[in-house]
Structures are given as structure tokens and as C-alpha cells.
Amino acid sequence: MNSNLVSGQDKNGVAGWRGLRHALHHPLARPLGALAVLLLIDFFMIPGFFRIELKDGHLYGSVIDIVNRAAPLMLAALGMTLVIATRGIDISVGAVVAISGTVAAMLIGGTMVMNNGVQEYASNIPMGWAIAAAMGAAILCGAWNGLLVATLGLQPIIATLILMVAGRGLAQLMTDGQIITVYYKPFFYIGSGYLFGLPFSLFIVAGMFIVLALLMRKTALGLFIQSVGINPVASRLAGIRTAALIFFVYIFCSACAGMAGLMISANIKSADANNAGLLLELDAILAVTLGGTSLAGGKFSLVGSVIGALIIQALTYTIYSLGVPPEVNMVVKSVVVFLVCLSQSPEFRRLRLFKSGNQV
Amino acid sequence: MSNATRVATSAEPALELIGIHKAFTGVKALTDVGLRLYPGEVHTLMGQNGAGKSTLIKVLTGVYTPDSGRILLKGHAIQPGSTLEAQQLGISTVYQEVNLCPNLSVAENIFIGRYPRKWGGFGPIDWTTMHRRATKLLAKLDLHIDVQKPLSSYPLAIQQMVAISRAVSVSASVLILDEPTSSLDEAEVQLLFKVLRSLRDEGMAILFVTHFLDQTYEISDRITVLRNGVREGEYAASELSRLDLVNKMVGVQIDATAAGNALAANAEITPAARDGEVFLQARGLGRKGALAPQDLDLCAGEVFGLCGLLGSGRTEAARLLFGADKADSGTISIKGEAVKFSTPRDAISAGIGFCSEDRKKEGAILELSVRENIILALQARNGLLHVIPRKRQQQIASDYVKWLGIKTPDIDTPIGSLSGGNQQKALLARWLATDPDMLILDEPTRGIDVRAKQEIMDFVMALCHKGMAILFISSEIPEVLRCSDRMLVLRDREGCGEYLRGELDDASVLQVIAGESAGKSAGKMVGEAV
Numbered sequence: 001m002n003s004n005l006v007s008g009q010d011k012n013g014v015a016g017w018r019g020l021r022h023a024l025h026h027p028l029a030r031p032l033g034a035l036a037v038l039l040l041i042d043f044f045m046i047p048g049f050f051r052i053e054l055k056d057g058h059l060y061g062s063v064i065d066i067v068n069r070a071a072p073l074m075l076a077a078l079g080m081t082l083v084i085a086t087r088g089i090d091i092s093v094g095a096v097v098a099i100s101g102t103v104a105a106m107l108i109g110g111t112m113v114m115n116n117g118v119q120e121y122a123s124n125i126p127m128g129w130a131i132a133a134a135m136g137a138a139i140l141c142g143a144w145n146g147l148l149v150a151t152l153g154l155q156p157i158i159a160t161l162i163l164m165v166a167g168r169g170l171a172q173l174m175t176d177g178q179i180i181t182v183y184y185k186p187f188f189y190i191g192s193g194y195l196f197g198l199p200f201s202l203f204i205v206a207g208m209f210i211v212l213a214l215l216m217r218k219t220a221l222g223l224f225i226q227s228v229g230i231n232p233v234a235s236r237l238a239g240i241r242t243a244a245l246i247f248f249v250y251i252f253c254s255a256c257a258g259m260a261g262l263m264i265s266a267n268i269k270s271a272d273a274n275n276a277g278l279l280l281e282l283d284a285i286l287a288v289t290l291g292g293t294s295l296a297g298g299k300f301s302l303v304g305s306v307i308g309a310l311i312i313q314a315l316t317y318t319i320y321s322l323g324v325p326p327e328v329n330m331v332v333k334s335v336v337v338f339l340v341c342l343s344q345s346p347e348f349r350r351l352r353l354f355k356s357g358n359q360v
Numbered sequence: 361m362s363n364a365t366r367v368a369t370s371a372e373p374a375l376e377l378i379g380i381h382k383a384f385t386g387v388k389a390l391t392d393v394g395l396r397l398y399p400g401e402v403h404t405l406m407g408q409n410g411a412g413k414s415t416l417i418k419v420l421t422g423v424y425t426p427d428s429g430r431i432l433l434k435g436h437a438i439q440p441g442s443t444l445e446a447q448q449l450g451i452s453t454v455y456q457e458v459n460l461c462p463n464l465s466v467a468e469n470i471f472i473g474r475y476p477r478k479w480g481g482f483g484p485i486d487w488t489t490m491h492r493r494a495t496k497l498l499a500k501l502d503l504h505i506d507v508q509k510p511l512s513s514y515p516l517a518i519q520q521m522v523a524i525s526r527a528v529s530v531s532a533s534v535l536i537l538d539e540p541t542s543s544l545d546e547a548e549v550q551l552l553f554k555v556l557r558s559l560r561d562e563g564m565a566i567l568f569v570t571h572f573l574d575q576t577y578e579i580s581d582r583i584t585v586l587r588n589g590v591r592e593g594e595y596a597a598s599e600l601s602r603l604d605l606v607n608k609m610v611g612v613q614i615d616a617t618a619a620g621n622a623l624a625a626n627a628e629i630t631p632a633a634r635d636g637e638v639f640l641q642a643r644g645l646g647r648k649g650a651l652a653p654q655d656l657d658l659c660a661g662e663v664f665g666l667c668g669l670l671g672s673g674r675t676e677a678a679r680l681l682f683g684a685d686k687a688d689s690g691t692i693s694i695k696g697e698a699v700k701f702s703t704p705r706d707a708i709s710a711g712i713g714f715c716s717e718d719r720k721k722e723g724a725i726l727e728l729s730v731r732e733n734i735i736l737a738l739q740a741r742n743g744l745l746h747v748i749p750r751k752r753q754q755q756i757a758s759d760y761v762k763w764l765g766i767k768t769p770d771i772d773t774p775i776g777s778l779s780g781g782n783q784q785k786a787l788l789a790r791w792l793a794t795d796p797d798m799l800i801l802d803e804p805t806r807g808i809d810v811r812a813k814q815e816i817m818d819f820v821m822a823l824c825h826k827g828m829a830i831l832f833i834s835s836e837i838p839e840v841l842r843c844s845d846r847m848l849v850l851r852d853r854e855g856c857g858e859y860l861r862g863e864l865d866d867a868s869v870l871q872v873i874a875g876e877s878a879g880k881s882a883g884k885m886v887g888e889a890v
Contacts, residue, residue, distance in 0.1 A: 220739045220747045223732060230725045237684060237722055238790065239708040239740035298727050 027292045031307040034340045038314045046321045058194045062317065070313035071201035072260035076280055077287035077305040078208060079256030082249040084288050085229045087297030088149060088156035090250060093257040093284055095167025096141045097277025100261035102171040104134035105180045105271030108187050123184045131262060138258020141167060142251035150246035171273035180271040191267030201263050208256065212302055225249065229297030283312055290340055372435055374399045374565035375534050380429035382415055389415040390589045397534065402556060402566045404576045407586035408609055408809040413569050416586065417538050421453045422446040452532035454523045454540050462512035467494035469511050470526045497525045501555050517548045524552065528559065535559065536567045541575055545669045545835050553579050571809060573602055585609055606810065639798055639829040642681065645690035650676035652854040653689050658798060658829045665844030666833045668873055673853035674833045675717055678800045681831065682714040683707040708741050713791030717803035719780065723787045726776030730768050730786050731757035733775045738793045760789035765815060781812025788816065798829040805834065817843065837869055849873055
């Protein structure tokens with residue numbers, strides 16, 4: 001392919017990697033490219049796609065809408081990234097969403113009271129406590145997953161399958177299978193409030209992202225997670241507390257899911273134990289994969305996962321906006337996902353490289 | 361043994377490679393390489409790490425497609441697109457790393473992909489036939505084991521034998537062995553050579569790749585030397601002196617002593633006795649099924665060797681001392697204070713480092729950079745929160761790269777793209793960066809070339825002089841004898857005697873190792889070690 005790459009390298013076999021690294025683009029190039037293509041299609045096909053309006057001090061527009069709706073998925077994807085980086089997987093994310101949403105909704109409950117002709121809302125217990133309890137429940141779920149995977153050594157997919165099945169059942173038991181409606185306005189803020197003209201949910205995601213980015217930069221967490229994901233045995237022998245680390249990532253992943261659960265239930269103003277966060281884990285895994293993190297563990301990209309979540313949401317939005325019949329919806333989505341994943345497959349890339357090499 | 365040269369130049373080559381070129385994005389791995397392999401000969405391919413041996417083999421077996429050049433099998437041009445295709449053409453390969461499925465039974469591994477079937481090949485798998493044939497095949501290698509047990513229940517050496525019998529069991533005319541002996545002990549090597557000789561006499565063309573000079577001369581009829589991806593020449597083994605061979609491999613003139621006896625120099629460096637204080641004291645340290653209770657004293661500034669056959673408990677002892685496995689009996693004290701190691705982390709905090717025998721599985725984090733690999737243990741000891749600043753990391757890594765002479769384009773190159781010897785040096789750097797008081801080296805020189813071997817051992821000796829305690833394990837017994845101030849001989853997972861430098865020589869150490877079972881055949885000893 002590129003001939004000036006071939007020349008100028010020393011004879012050492014190691015230099016091949018350098019050339020390869022230069023030849024392939026930045027790891028984020030692919031997911032970003034996919035997102036750009038989607039947005040380009042939207043630009044041509046959907047009139048006024050990039051228009052953003054200011055109404056009552058709030059920004060409105062398709063782009064804002066996509067980002068806002070992608071918020072729970074972005075949170076779940078961030079947590080999932082760390083789990084996948086340790087060679088694990090967490091398919092209980094959707095169940096944890098249901099549990100945390102249900103706990104929050106039940107504790108807040110809320111009634112509308114008329115006080116001297118003015119509508120007022122009252123919660124069962126203070127909202128702060130309710131949120132803390134919901135997050136506590138989520139963290140407990142994560143600790144359970146972590147215990148099964150890190151301490152008992154169960155395979156991650158099986159270990160989290162237990163909670164995936166049991167968790168949603170537990171949430172349904174709590175609500176007796178009913179949808180619990182929340183009447184407490186401050187709670188809705190989490191899901192649909194605005195701050196500085198932007199949806200409040202974005203600030204939650206941004207906050208979580210910044211915390212993670214700081215953890216990666218200011219601690220050795222990133223190095224350890226990659227190391228454990230690539231080679232757990234060697235990592236343990238190098239003195240890394242592999243079990244504690246794996247335990248932590250499952251707790252973190254569930255905490256992210258718990259927060260996503262709060263967002264979702266605040267957005268729909270109720271707790272729907274049957275449907276809230278249904279299949280969210282699969283979208284989160286997809287977002288992580290689209291972002292370029294390998295399911296085999298090791299190197300990971302938090303930015304990539306956020307972009308992956310945006311791709312999924314933008315795709316959903318595009319399909320709906322283009323008026324694609326619901327029946328073909330899933331097929332279109334899967335074709336796009338297939339193409340993006342194909343472009344990331346090293347086997348496929350080698351095939352292409354080889355071809356172009358022959359032509360030169 | 362068989363030094364009768366059997367160069368059958370009259371016959372047509374079983375396999376011929378002409379003008380093979382292969383480059384990987386930017387780097388030429390092979391340039392115009394040719395090779396002739398005749399039926400009924402053992403042909404050894406020699407070269408340093410990175411000379412292109414593995415690439416050439418992978419071209420031969422269809423893993424890589426050459427950029428140009430021809431492969432002729434019995435005069436007909438072939439172009440194997442995969443290992444399976446190569447195998448169907450009659451080229452069977454046993455790779456350096458055992459390439460089997462540890463969870464399947466021995467018999468399944470031998471017949472994988474071509475299980476015998478009932479009803480003329482269309483029925484269910486014929487397990488009885490498969491087990492019978494597998495047992496028979498292994499019996500040919502003098503190996504009598506239960507073929508229905510999972511492969512992972514046998515030691516590496518036996519797994520290697522299974523790989524060979526799989527390669528042999530397909531009707532191959534060409535057998536390629538890539539470093540088959542690197543994990544075998546002397547007796548097992550002899551066993552392997554016996555098999556190779558009988559295969560050769562049946563007319564098979566055998567291509568053998570190894571680092572070991574002794575083995576090369578013992579088994580080869582002819583030798584092809586590669587250097588930096590270029591064929592240096594093809595020689596009859598009987599006409600090429602050892603010194604010439606080493607010179608051709610390395611490409612520089614080195615004097616006779618250094619070539620013939622790469623490590624001999626070390627013997628003079630280390631004084632026979634030292635009075636360093638005891639750093640680590642183990643009493644009755646043991647674990648069921650791994651090591652019978654054993655006393656050990658490791659002193660500052662002293663090399664302590666562990667000697668024994670594969671599976672004799674050498675590695676097991678090291679793992680117990682490092683907390684990689686939990687001891688179920690005995691005590692350990694460091695500088696007189698009782699300690700308990702339940703994880704490697706505990707041992708590292710006590711100032712111990714451990715270079716595992718399995719570089720790939722237990723050492724290198726292949727996709728991480730050289731820098732990250734070097735600072736990993738230090739960072740782990742510092743803890744999660746006390747991150748080593750990037751600048752400091754780069755400083756540490758480049759210091760060690762320079763000091764140990766690690767050949768890498770830069771410190772941010774993935775360690776996996778380095779050659780074995782350089783990976784090993786980087787792993788040594790990982791432990792040196794933690795400034796340990798004691799270093800456990802389990803087979804630190806396995807599978808790396810002569811020069812890197814010498815360099816690594818030189819560093820170890822230098823460290824020892826500075827007062828580090830070294831526990832040295834190697835399956836090359838002469839190496840242990842040369843390097844150790846004191847040594848413990850192990851047999852059947854039990855210590856059978858501690859000796860000072862000079863008390864044992866090459867012959868007497870073998871007697872100690874063999875013990876009562878000296879008279880038994882090698883094959884039986886392997887069986888017992890299982």
C-alpha cells in the first residue's frame with residue numbers, strides 16, 4: 001500500500017508495528033466516521049436537522065433530542081466499558097435499571113396536595129434518601145455480580161444472567177407487577193429538567209465521564225484494568241489485586257445502570273418494572289463494541305463508548321424520522337451495526353489490505 | 361550419535377523453497393530465502409531470534425502467503441492457503457507453543473478434525489477405535505498414558521509429545537518441528553530424537569528448528585542458517601564446526617570460549633562462598649501434590665539453584681515462595697521476621713520478584729507497551745492511587761531499555777512485537793524497577809538466543825554481586841551448576857539434597873536426580889512424574 005511506509009524502517013522486526021500503527025488511523029476514526037455519515041444522511045434527508053431553537057431559555061432541536069435520549073445508554077455504556085475491558089460482561093444492566101427505578105419511585109411515591117388552592121407535591125420520604133436508597137440497591141446488585149465473578153470465579157455471562165432474570169422479577173415483586181406512578185415534580189428534573197439551557201441528564205453523563213477520566217488519569221486504574229483484561233494471570237503475579245479490581249468494575253457498572261434507571265423513571269414519571277431498561281444491556285454492549293473496545297478485553301476507550309451510544313440513538317432517530325416502516329426498523333438497524341462492526345474486524349481489514357497490496 | 365552424514369543429493373528434494381520474499385508493513389522478514397529438504401534427512405534451521413525462522417515456517421505451512429517465490433513439493437508448485445491445506449498436502453507441523461486443546465482428551469487432540477467414524481465414515485464417532493489408535497501411536501513414542509484423560513492433566517513435555525504424535529499420525533511426507541525441545545528435559549529430548557531418527561529412516565523429510573547447538577549436531581544431517589531474513593548458507597552438519605555455525609548465526613566473530621560455552625565466564629565471576637546474611641528462611645514449606653515440606657535458606661548476594669527434571673517441583677517451590685500458590689504447611693520468615701504470603705502481592709511488598717517460566721502466559725502483558733510492562737509491578741506495589749507520573753515512567757523505562765539493551769523501536773511499542781529475548785529482558789526490568797532484595801528466576805533463558813541468554817545471566821550475576829538474593833531455576837543442568845553457589849536437587853516433588861558449588865559435576869548431579877530410579881528407562885520416569 002503506502003510505499004513510503006515501507007522504506008525508511010530499520011531491519012528490526014519490531015518496526016513493523018510502527019508502520020502498521022501509522023497506516024491505520026486513530027482508533028476513534030471509525031466510530032466517529034460512522035456517526036458523521038449518519039449525521040450527513042440526516043442533514044440531507046431531514047429538513048432542519050441541525051436547527052437548534054431557544055424556547056423559554058431551553059435549547060430544542062433534533063441534535064439535542066438525540067443526545068438527551070442517549071443519556072441513559074451513555075451511562076450504561078461507560079460502566080459496561082470497564083467490565084468488558086476486564087474480559088467480563090454484565091447482562092444484568094437492564095434489571096438493575098428496573099430495580100433502581102422501582103426503589104426510587106416507591107420511596108418517593110408522592111401525592112399532589114392542594115394547599116390554599118395551590119398545587120403542591122409531597123414525597124413519602126425525602127428525595128435525597130430515596131435516590132441514595134436506589135443507588136444503594138444498584139450497588140448491592142453490583143456487589144452480588146462482583147462476588148460471583150471475582151470471588152467465586154463464575155463466568156461473567158452466567159453470573160450476571162442470574163441477576164438479569166432475578167432482578168427484573170424482584171422489581172416486579174416490589175411493584176406487584178403494576179406500574180408505579182410518581183407525583184413529585186423535583187424528581188422529574190433528573191429526567192427532563194434543564195440547566196443552563198441544556199437537558200440536565202447531559203450534566204449527569206458529563207459528570208460521570210469527567211470522574212472516570214480523572215480516575216484514569218490520576219490513578220493507575222486504567223493501566224490495571226487493561227492489564228487484567230489482557231492477561232489476568234500475569235497481572236496477579238505482577239502484584240495487582242485482580243479480584244478486588246474485578247469486584248470494583250461490576251459495582252461501578254451497576255452504579256451506572258442505577259443512575260440510568262433513575263433517569264429513565266424520572267423521564268417517564270413512573271417505574272415500569274416490566275419494560276424500563278429492557279434490553280439496555282445489549283445496547284450498552286453494542287455501544288462499547290461500536291466504540292472500538294474489543295470484547296476480548298484489554299484496551300478500551302471511554303470516548304468511543306459514548307460515541308457508540310450516540311450512534312445507536314442517532315440511528316434510531318434517523319430511522320423513525322425517515323419514516324421507515326417499524327417492521328423493517330430492526331433490519332435496517334442491524335445492517336448498519338453489521339457494517340460498522342465489519343469495518344472494525346481485523347480479519348476483514350487484512351482482506352482489504354491484502355487486495356490493495358496486490359493491485360499496487 | 362548419528363554423525364554419519366546422509367546427504368541424499370541424488371534424490372529429488374521432498375520440499376524446495378525458491379526465492380521467498382515476505383515483508384510485513386515496512387519490515388522485510390525474509391529476503392530471497394531458499395531451502396531444500398530431502399526425504400530421509402533431518403535438516404536443522406538455525407538463526408538468532410528474529411532471523412526469520414518462524415516466518416519461514418509459517419510461509420511453508422500456509423499461515424503466511426509469501427510476497428514472491430515458489431514452494432515445490434516433490435517438484436510440483438504448491439501454494440498452501442492454510443495449515444489444514446498444508447497438512448492435506450503432506451506437510452505437518454508442531455509449533456513452538458503447544459498448539460492443542462487442553463480441555464479435550466489426549467486421543468481427541470490427536471484425531472481432532474478427523475475423528476474415526478463408524479459405518480464407513482458416516483456414522484457416529486468411533487471412540488473405541490480412536491482410543492486404541494491413539495494409544496498405539498503414543499506407544500510408538502514410548503509413552504504409555506491414559507489417552508482418555510484431558511490433555512491439561514499432563515505436563516507440558518507430554519503435551520508436546522502428543523502434538524508430535526498428532527503431526528506424525530497424518531500421513532505426512534514432511535514434518536516440521538518448531539523448537540520442539542524448548543520445554544523438554546534431557547531424557548525427553550532423547551526420546552524425541554529416537555522417534556525422529558526412526559521417522560527419518562522411514563524416508564520422512566524433517567525440518568527441525570532449535571536454539572540448542574548440542575541438539576543440532578546430535579540430530580542433523582544438514583543445516584541451513586538464516587540471519588536477518590537472509591539465507592546465510594546450507595551446510596552438511598559434519599562439515600560445519602560449532603564455532604563457524606555460531607559465527608554465521610551471529611554475524612560477528614566471537615572467540616571460541618564464548619561460542620562454545622556461552623555462560624562459562626559466569627563461573628569465575630561468582631566467588632565460591634559468601635557470608636551474606638539470610639534473607640529468606642523457609643521451614644517445612646510444602647503443598648500437597650506440589651512439594652513435600654522443604655527447608656530453604658536464601659542469602660543476600662548468593663545464587664541458589666534449583667535442579668531437577670521437569671515436574672520435579674522446581675517451579676512449584678518458586679510459586680510457594682512467591683505466594684502464587686498457598687502453602688499448606690511450613691513457615692517463611694524474611695530477615696528473621698515471620699511472614700505469611702497468601703498472594704504474590706504480599707511477597708512483592710516483602711521485596712521479592714518472580715520471573716515466571718511461562719513468559720507469554722504469566723509474564724508479559726502482550727498488548728501493553730514496553731513502558732507499561734516495565735512499570736507494572738512497581739505501580740502495583742505503589743498502589744492504585746499513587747500513580748507514577750508519566751515522565752517518571754518514561755525515565756524508568758528508557759533507563760532499563762538502555763541498561764539491559766532491550767531492542768525496541770521506542771518504549772511505547774507493544775511488548776508483544778518484541779522478540780522473546782527482549783521480552784524477557786523487559787520482564788527482568790519490571791522486577792528490577794521494584795528494587796527487590798530477592799529475585800526468583802524460573803527458566804529466565806528459555807527459548808531465547810545465545811547472546812540474549814548470556815546478557816541476561818550477566819545482569820543476574822551483577823545484581824547478585826550487589827547483594828541481591830537469587831533463586832535460579834533452569835532445566836539446563838550445566839547452567840545451574842555454573843551459576844549457583846548452592847543448589848537443591850529435587851526429585852518427584854521432594855528435595856533430595858543440598859550441595860555447595862563444586863560438590864557436583866554434570867555426571868554426579870544426574871545420579872542424584874535419577875536417585876533410585878537410575879536404572880529405569882526415560883519413558884518410565886516421565887510417566888512417574890505425571
